Amino acid sequence: MLKRSLPPLAHRLRPQVLSEFVGQEHLLGEKGFIALMLARGHLDSMVLWGPPGCGKTTLAILLAGVVEADFFQLSAVTAGVADIRKIAKLGRENREQGRRTVLFLDEIHRFNKAQQDFLLAPVEEGSLILLGATTENPSFSIITPLLSRARVAVLKALDLDASMDLLRKAMVRLADDYGREISVAEEVLQRIAAYAEGDARRGLNLLEMAFINLDPERAEIAGADLKPLLEGRGLAYDRDGEEHFNQISAFIKSMRAGDPDAALYWLGRMLESGEEPLYLARRMIRFASEDVGNAAPQALQLAINARQAYEILGSPEGELALYQVAAYLTTAPKSDAVYLAMKRVVKEIKKSGNQPVPMQVRNAPTGLMQNLGYGDGYVNPHRDRINPGLIAALPEKLAGAVFYQPTGNGYEATVCQRLQEREQLLRELKSSAAKPADKRSKPGS
Secondary structure, three states, X not given: OOOOOOOOHHHHOOOOOHHHOOOOHHHHOOOOHHHHHHHOOOOOOEEEEOOOOOOHHHHHHHHHHHOOOEEEEEEOOOOOHHHHHHHHXXXXXXXXXXXXXXXXXEOHHHOOHHHHHHHHHHHHHOOOEEEEEXXXXXXXXOOHHHHHHOEEEEOOOOOHHHHHHHHHHHHHHHXXXXXXXXXXXXXXXXXXXXXXXXXXXXXXHHHHHHHHHOOOOOOEEOHHXXXXXXXXXXXXXXXXXXXXXXXXXXXXXXXXXXXXXXXHHHHHHHHHOOOOHHHHHHHHHHHHHHHHHHHOOHHXXXXXXXXXXXXXXXXXXXHHHHHHHHHHHHHOOOOOHHHHHHHHXXXXXXXXXXXXXXXXXXXXXXXXXXXXXXXXXXXXXXXXXXXXXXXXXXXXXXXXXXXXXXOOOOOHHHHHHHHHHHHHHHHHHHHHHHOOOOOOOXXXX
């Protein structure tokens, strides 16, 4: 008879001693910093940062056991300052008696700044050894003073070998718990491990569901038994968390590197995960200016057109326009010369301040301004194509400064040629102006 009232398999399979813990060799192996810390008889406050199902809670329980500390577990979703205050008081009493107290705070990133501030004193004075667990980057979610008092231990998703090892142990436990011997082929276990993507809890839950749901007359779990359990599989993504920034970074850098397959993959991953399509369209508009620039000036208009096409069509039809422009931007010639020019200009403005506009290029709408010399010497390039090189439009102290340095990629090759022609003309005009005037020449000749 099946014992359906049993707790989840992941809980039943939780190791009782640290030597049974699966994975995280970089922390618990011979040279891992947690192993070295325990070897000295210490346990420092830590933030355990890692993906779901990598063993954060289990590790915290085991670490408290190794140092024989009193263990208290809270969830930041439901706990508050009052709960922390009670445990901190017990921690002070324990400290006076020579005992250590561990507070495991799950989802510590859920605590606001004021709640995190309250943890500072008991951690600082050693009343509490704080083990906080989070799936989000501590740099974004944990206040700096708390991070300075606690080390960050980065836990990794279980690799395939660790996942397979755990699943094999789980089959033995399932047989004991349910009193039924069922076999499973290695390739089926591998499929479960692949589905779990390093999340032990996910893999164990799937295995137990397949075990329980197997026809009583059968004694082996087959691949076909997993199919109905795998429907509706979700993608790991958090529109406000680190995975959002990781994937948008991968998308932008794939386009920058000219890899259309990678760019389209990351675009698709984000769209399928529920990212706002117009956000992606905005990022591609920015990319068109920052990374493609004048190497392919039409890129900016195409990116804007893709955004408008999506607004007209919506999902899923409009997403094709986003794929189209992503492929174009990825394979277009690249130049960040305008972006770098903008940074140079802003830097110069901050350094040199309010430089006066040269008289030659000032507007002179009144007689007084004309009498004061506004606009003197200005020659309209539309009227005289020989003299535009003589126009002094930069402030005097910045004469000769170069901000825009085109790369020569794509259309910027034409830009380079035009600028070179302008510089040559400027040199010729300056050289001509420096020579003695020819007495035989007539005005206007």
